[in-house]
Amino acid sequence: MWxxxxxxxxxxxxxxxxxxxxxxxxxxxxxxxxxxxxxxGTLDGFGHIVDALSDIxxxxxxxxxxxxFIRNEYAFSGQPSSVLAQFVGGIADLLEQFPRLSGVxxxxxxxxxxxxxxxxxxxxxxxxxxxxITAAVSSVMRAIREVxxxxxxxxxxxxxxYGGDLSGGPYGDPVFWEAGTPFFREVQQDxxxxxxxxxxxxxxxMNYQARxxxxxxxVDWWRExxxxxxxxxxxxxxxxxxNYRIAPQGVRDRLAALDGLAGFSVFQAxxxxxxxxxxxxxEQVLGEVVGVxxxxxxxxxxxxxxxxxxxLDRIAGIL
Numbered sequence: 001m002w003x004x005x006x007x008x009x010x011x012x013x014x015x016x017x018x019x020x021x022x023x024x025x026x027x028x029x030x031x032x033x034x035x036x037x038x039x040x041g042t043l044d045g046f047g048h049i050v051d052a053l054s055d056i057x058x059x060x061x062x063x064x065x066x067x068x069f070i071r072n073e074y075a076f077s078g079q080p081s082s083v084l085a086q087f088v089g090g091i092a093d094l095l096e097q098f099p100r101l102s103g104v105x106x107x108x109x110x111x112x113x114x115x116x117x118x119x120x121x122x123x124x125x126x127x128x129x130x131x132x133i134t135a136a137v138s139s140v141m142r143a144i145r146e147v148x149x150x151x152x153x154x155x156x157x158x159x160x161x162y163g164g165d166l167s168g169g170p171y172g173d174p175v176f177w178e179a180g181t182p183f184f185r186e187v188q189q190d191x192x193x194x195x196x197x198x199x200x201x202x203x204x205x206m207n208y209q210a211r212x213x214x215x216x217x218x219v220d221w222w223r224e225x226x227x228x229x230x231x232x233x234x235x236x237x238x239x240x241x242x243n244y245r246i247a248p249q250g251v252r253d254r255l256a257a258l259d260g261l262a263g264f265s266v267f268q269a270x271x272x273x274x275x276x277x278x279x280x281x282x283e284q285v286l287g288e289v290v291g292v293x294x295x296x297x298x299x300x301x302x303x304x305x306x307x308x309x310x311x312l313d314r315i316a317g318i319l
Contacts, residue, residue, distance in 0.1 A: 002202075002232045002263025003286070004030035006063060012049035020052045022279060026286035032063040032105045032154075032265065035094060047098060054100040061154065062094055062101050067108030070140060084143055092147040103152030105204070106144055110158065110187040111137055134188040138199075145199040154232065155200045157191045158184045159207050160225070161218045182225075195230060204265055208236030210246055212253065219257060228260040237266050237282055248281045252288065 005028055012019050012033065023031065031053050035046050050060050069087055095101055111133050145153055160182035184191045184205075194200045205222065209215040222231045235254050236246055246254075255264055266286070 002030055002265065003028045004032060004232060004263065004265035006032045006034070006265060006267050007049065008034055009045065013045040016045070016049050016052060018279075019049060020056060022283060023053060023058050024056055025280075026283040028058065028266075028286065030059045030061065030265075032061050032156075034063040034065065043094075043097070050098050050100055059102045060100065061103035061105050061152065062091070062098075063105045063107060063156075064091060064144075065108050066106050066140065067110065070109065070111060070137060084140065087140075088143045088147045091144060095148065095151065101151070103154060103201075104144060104148050105154045105156055106141060107156040109137060109141055109155060110184075110189045130188065134185075134190050137188045138190050138193065141194050141199050142197075152202075153200045154202045154204050155189075155191065155194060156204045156206055156234070157189050158187050159205045159209075159218050160184055161214075161221045182221075192226065195227070202230050202232050202262055204232045204234055206234040206267065208234060208267055210236070210250075212250065215254060216257060219261070223260060229262055231261050232263045232265050233258055233261055235264050235266050248285045251282065252285045255285070 003026075005023070005026075007019055022028075033046065033049055033053075035043070053060050066087075069083075091104060095104070141155065182191075191200075191203055195203060203226075205218060207215055207218045209218070219233060222228055222233075233254075235251060237251060251266075258264055266282070
């Protein structure tokens with residue numbers, strides 16, 4: 001079962017030890033770690049957290065933010081092939097530089113139709129599927145797959161059943177489309193095709209709904225229309241972000257409703273400034289679900305034993 005969490009640079013650069021402790025205590029086994037600048041920026045913090053999480057048995061995946069690239073440089077470019085080659089080349093370079101990475105997760109791999117259409121009139125902010133743009137977006141996913149053979153490919157996607165921007169964005173909170181078109185298609189994500197064509201191994205719907213019935217509706221949609229064994233369901237945990245706020249019991253209820261799915265990924269845990277008490281509450285909830293809640297003494301012992309095992313492996317290699 002995938003027991004994952006997304007990790008932002010603010011978290012791993014400012015408090016890397018806290019990130020590692022959070023994964024350890026909560027029993028999480030996969031991390032989507034964001035490296036925001038493929039062509040620039042320091043990689044020291046990124047490399048440190050990749051090694052630190054790998055050392056405790058967590059499978060680390062490169063989380064790549066693609067929205068600005070697709071929207072500003074690629075989808076509407078007159079010469080898209082050269083910029084695409086540069087972009088996916090940056091991903092390939094990171095995988096080569098950090099061999100302990102196990103997979104890649106493109107995020108923001110979409111184009112909202114309201115980004116390119118008038119923002120007035122009766123259809124303002126109402127996205128519509130544009131097949132040409134959808135094909136351009138899909139070509140980015142396919143190109144990333146081609147430079148990542150042997151790696152697990154996941155894709156963070158918008159949800160199927162609602163278009164709610166939970167921070168109060170243009171779609172409202174929430175909107176269920178009556179036309180029957182999955183919402184991810186309306187932001188030019190041909191996600192079911194990506195899965196069918198083998199461009200991705202798993203999909204990760206960003207189901208951060210605070211309303212329980214809406215969150216469960218999304219889970220049920222995937223059970224009916226997709227292969228639930230290839231769905232890792234996103235769960236929101238943002239105690240300081242308005243509608244994203246989900247109490248520990250709400251997280252517990254959501255994780256108990258994932259029968260048949262590949263697992264879950266928690267969004268916006270471990271942020272600098274979060275109260276330590278809230279983080280420990282979340283750790284307790286996740287630990288209950290995965291059955292690996294460790295107290296301080298046992299956690300320290302497990303870490304020491306892994307360190308001994310690593311040293312023995314190195315000695316064996318020398319001998």
